Amino acid sequence: MxxxxxxxxxxxxxxxxxxxxxxxxxxxxxxxxxxxxxxxxxxxxxxxxxxxxxxxxxxxxxxxxxxxxxxxxxxxxxxxxxxxxxxxxxxxxxxxxxxxxxxxxxxxxxxxxxxxxxxxxxxxxxxxxxxxxxxxxxxxxxxxxxxxxxxxxxxxxxxxxxxxxxxxxxxxxxxxxxxxxxxxxxxxxxxxxxxxxxxxxxxxxxxxxxxxxxxxxxxxxxxxxxxxxxxxxxxxxxxxxxxxxxIGRASFGNPFVFLKEGEKPSATIFEIALEHCQLHENDWPNTEEHNSFYIMRKHLGWYIKGIADASDIRRELFLCNNTAEVRAVFQKYKLI
Ligand SMILES: Cc1cc2nc3c(=O)[nH]c(=O)nc-3n(C[C@H](O)[C@H](O)[C@H](O)COP(=O)(O)O)c2cc1C
Missing domain, CATH: 3.20.20.70 (Aldolase class I)
Structure with a gap:
């Protein structure tokens, strides 16, 4: 997609x-x-x-x-x-x-x-x-x-x-x-x-x-x-x-969509989101002229969809420019 x-x-x-x-x-x-x-x-x-x-x-x-x-x-x-x-x-x-x-x-x-x-x-x-x-x-x-x-x-x-x-x-x-x-x-x-x-x-x-x-x-x-x-x-x-x-959109922020019935997730969705951020940073490092992390922000919006305080958390995540900043937001809201 x-x-x-x-x-x-x-x-x-x-x-x-x-x-x-x-x-x-x-x-x-x-x-x-x-x-x-x-x-x-x-x-x-x-x-x-x-x-x-x-x-x-x-x-x-x-x-x-x-x-x-x-x-x-x-x-x-x-x-x-x-x-x-x-x-x-x-x-x-x-x-x-x-x-x-x-x-x-x-x-x-x-x-x-x-x-x-x-x-x-x-x-x-x-x-x-x-x-x-x-x-x-x-x-x-x-x-x-x-x-x-x-x-x-x-x-x-x-x-x-x-x-x-x-x-x-x-x-x-x-x-x-x-x-x-x-x-x-x-x-x-x-x-x-x-x-x-x-x-x-x-x-x-x-x-x-x-x-x-x-x-x-x-x-x-x-x-x-x-x-x-x-x-x-x-x-x-x-x-x-x-x-x-x-399956397309249902996989956004949710790889578990592909799990068979009874198969257990091997990590929490927020741990997975952080791993995704790190992979994204490795592939698309920020440069002095260009912030590539903005592409990751939509994924972060998907990862937190439906949780309590999602709109406050989303607002903060959408200001993040790297994995460390995302981790800090997750810690603040006790998601990890
Ligand atoms: C953001 C976005 C990007 C998409 N890009 C592609 C694409 O590059 N190629 C493609 O075949 N379909 C693309 N689609 C369509 C999806 O593959 C899929 O056919 C459609 O979303 C319906 O399936 P779903 O209800 O499981 O999402 C895209 C859909 C969305 C929402």
Missing amino acids: DGVTDRAYRTIQKKYGHPDLVYTEFTSVEGLCHNAIKLMRAFDYDEEQRPIIAQIFGSTPENFRPVAVMLCELGFDGVDINMGCPAKKVHRHGSGAGLICTPELAQEIVRQTKQGIDDYRNGMRSKDCPDFSSRILKDVRTRVKNLPKPVDPNRHVGLSLKTRVGYNEPITREWFKYLLDTEVEAIALHGRTLKQQYTGMANWEEIGTAVEIAKPTGKLILGNGDVMNHAQALEKVKTYGVDGVL
Whole structure:
């Protein structure tokens, strides 16, 4: 999730919630192909985060191919194409959920991404890709700080996409006709339209329809929307036949959302919040010109949600500039 699922966040979620699968923040293929080296930060990950999927978005098919080669080279377990983002800055360029209106373009994007994965298996590396950013290409693995060791080049790299049930209205059947006719192995479906953004409730009946029509193809369908815990996820699997469930917002400040029934948290949420602060500081140290800790403040707001005196505590946390200051606030309110 954009602005949320960076390396530190994923480390915390994996360590304290053990989700089966995590995704990077979505990243623009157009940006990557135009030398935006700073975007490479999104692809920083650790071995413990496997299986880890890199998510990309864009609307220019030819940009997906070299980026897919690069993601294989960086050792990701899968490449996921975002066809569901409702943000204006994304869909007005025809990317994200904008692709629901141009299904043939969506198919071409899948084809090019698959081609990139195949190119990698056939020995191509990002430095061999014509027209790809020459600065990124120098040595792509040096562009990401904490990358695990190179992986077996012959292993399988998955291809998937994530989308919504429609643009203005649910059109799952129509939209899936196109998606099921591509080489993606899995489709994650958020049960809202673009127009709904995040309002109303996710329409799980539409997700059930997708499961039904996808069955003969053997493609996996992952359902998404408004799932609050592991038990609810299991319920969705039972009721709608999905192969898996993605949990988004309910994980904010709460890695325990992924714990199975009866599994006990191995630390308190405030200890975890402090650990998250420290990981964040390690990855994004403050400099004289720039305070990077502000990004952490929203997470702190999530960690204390629902506790007594939350608004007073939040006010103080939102003034913190490092882990030590957060610890002092937690101690003042006897949270640790
Ligand atoms: C802050 C924020 C950022 C998001 N960024 C992404 C993203 O980068 N890629 C993506 O596929 N979905 C993104 N989403 C959508 C979520 O993955 C998910 O589909 C949506 O929140 C519904 O699931 P939930 O009810 O479990 O949160 C984002 C959602 C939020 C709230």
